[in-house]
Amino acid sequence: MSSSANHNSSTVAPKAFGVPAAELHANAGDTPATTSPIRHIYVHIPFCARICPYCAFYKDLLDRSQTWRFCEAILCELDGQRTCFEISPKTVYFGGGTPTALTTSQLEFLVEGFCERLDLSSLEEWTMEANPGSVSARKATLLRRLGVTRISLGVQSWEDNLLKVLGREHSAQQAEQSFYLLRRAGFTNINVDLMFGLPGQTTEQWELTLEKTIALQPDHISAYCLTYEEDTEFFLRHVRGEFRQDADTDAEFFEMAMAILEHAGYEHYETSNYARPGFSSVHNHAYWFGKDYVGIGPSAVSTVGMRRWQNVCDYRTYIDRVLCGQSPRAATENLTDEMKRMERIALSLRTRDGVSASELKRFAQETNEFIALGLLRKSNGNFVLTQKGKAVADSVAEAFL
Ligand SMILES: C[S@@+](CC[C@H](N)C(=O)[O-])C[C@H]1O[C@@H](n2cnc3c(N)ncnc32)[C@H](O)[C@@H]1O
Ligand code: SF4
Known part of the structure; x- marks a missing residue:
């Protein structure tokens, strides 16, 4: 049996759960009727300063000539969603791509735009994914001041040689500086993303990475096993035999993470997720337990009642469509009770409950x-x-x- 301590796309939701986007029907359907307000929003920001060779999330190289139009399109889509649903979020999650690749003024425009448009009286958690290469004191202070409550920082490893293999745009030292900078800006809920099972990574290196992470005392740690995703450079190198994957070694990395993080007081509340008591992610819980959510931005998936749909992936098409009043939906499907049951089992089995x-x-x-x-x-x-x-x-x- 292969290790399942792998990267779980449901944490950030740019993909349909268990349903490849291509299998969704290409026809945009009607908006499902719902009587209760939508409590969870995901926003996809696809820009990255550099493309990591292992990453299969929908993303594109940062093009500053497009980002303002993109921000306008996001708020425009939010306005459209508000005409369909009552939205009173408990959680908002800005993922990517790299939300912090946007400038401070663009983030201000977006976050303020959300605050002006939504009833945030029930808000419990507002997460923003951040890359250590694009966090500044000004950006962090602004985000905190505007009401973002949680940062998910993509550290991946504290070993510079492994960061190089991963094609990351930052060093370990920059990641550490970003972590402290976020703390100084007032973030009391910080997640650190780590990856294991990397090409050439030893168990000693993984142990050091875990110990170093614990020393920083983040509130939440996500530890993902590297998955060789199709259509990535890493996948090709894996197929060519340059990068090998060994299920037993991955299981060893996974067991080390469990032992070391639990010993340090982190609760292992989902296969890839650990949290200090009281800091498990509210947004992720919503996905795992089948709650309705609306996804905004290119490639974002929404699920409301028995209806699931996905927006077009290409961000230029997304902007053009939204700004001229067209729907950004690419595909819609009707879910069945059986599909929902299967997802519930697969996702909740990974959780502590x-x-x-x-x-x-x-x-x-x-x-x-x-x-x-x-x-x-x-x-x-x-x-x-x-x-x-x-x-x-x-x-x-x-x-x-
Ligand atoms: C959308 S990315 C994070 C945000 C930001 N762009 C960054 O990279 O720092 C979410 C997380 O997924 C994980 N991830 C991405 N691709 C992966 C893969 N192929 N296998 C395992 N984990 C992966 C990484 O830990 C990454 O931080
Ligand atoms: S920065 Fe994050 S989203 Fe962008 S390519 Fe790298 S892993 Fe993927």
Whole structure:
């Protein structure tokens, strides 16, 4: 069985969960009727100062001649969504790409635009992804002042040689400076993204990266196993045999992360996510437990009721369409109860709370086998992965799909 301690696209939601975008119908459908307000918004900012060779998220090289038009289009799409739904968010998540690749004035325009347009009286968490190469004291102070509450900082590794392999635009020292700068700007909820299973990475290096991260005392840590995503340079190098992946080594990295981070007081609340008590991500919980959310920006996915749709990926097409009053939707699909059930099982199995026993009733044989193998246990009426089971979470989930 392969390690499932991998990067989970659901954390940032630019992709449809379990549904390749190409399988969504190319026809934009009607807006689903909903009586309750939308509580979760995802905003996709696709620009990056440099393209990392392992990354499959929708992104493009930063083109400063397009960014102001892009910001206008984002607010214009938000206005359109507000005519369809009542939006009173508990969480807002700006992901990418790299939101901090925008200038301070553009971020101010966007964040203020959201504040002016939305009822934020229920807001609990406003996250912005940041790249250490594009964080400045001015930007950080402004974001905090305008109401962003949480920063997700893409550190990946504290080893400069590995950052070079990853094609990152920053050094380890810059990442550390960015972390402190964010703290000084008043952010009391900071996530650090780390990656393991990297080409040439040793367990000693991974241990040092974990220890160094703990020493900084972030509030949340996401630890993703490198996945070789199709259409990336890393995938080609993997296929050519230059970069090898070993499931046993990945499992060892994953187990080290669990042991070291839990020992340091971080709760392992989802396969790839660890948090100090009280700091698990509210936005991610919403995805994992099947809540409705609206996605804004190129490639963003929305799910409301039994309807899911995705915006066009190409950001230039996105801007052109939105600014001339057309819908940016590229594809819509109707979900079935069975599809929703499958997603619920796959996503909630990765969480600390697990899956309710009633959901797995018709899989008695499989659950008994996993219990006998020491991969699953029963707790408070739910089936929950054991420590051993967490390392193979996706393989266990597959048996139920
Ligand atoms: C959208 S990116 C983060 C924001 C920012 N652009 C950055 O790179 O710092 C979200 C996170 O996904 C993880 N990630 C991206 N591609 C990955 C891959 N192929 N395998 C595993 N993790 C990946 C990285 O940890 C990254 O920080
Ligand atoms: S900076 Fe982040 S979003 Fe951009 S290419 Fe690199 S990993 Fe992907």
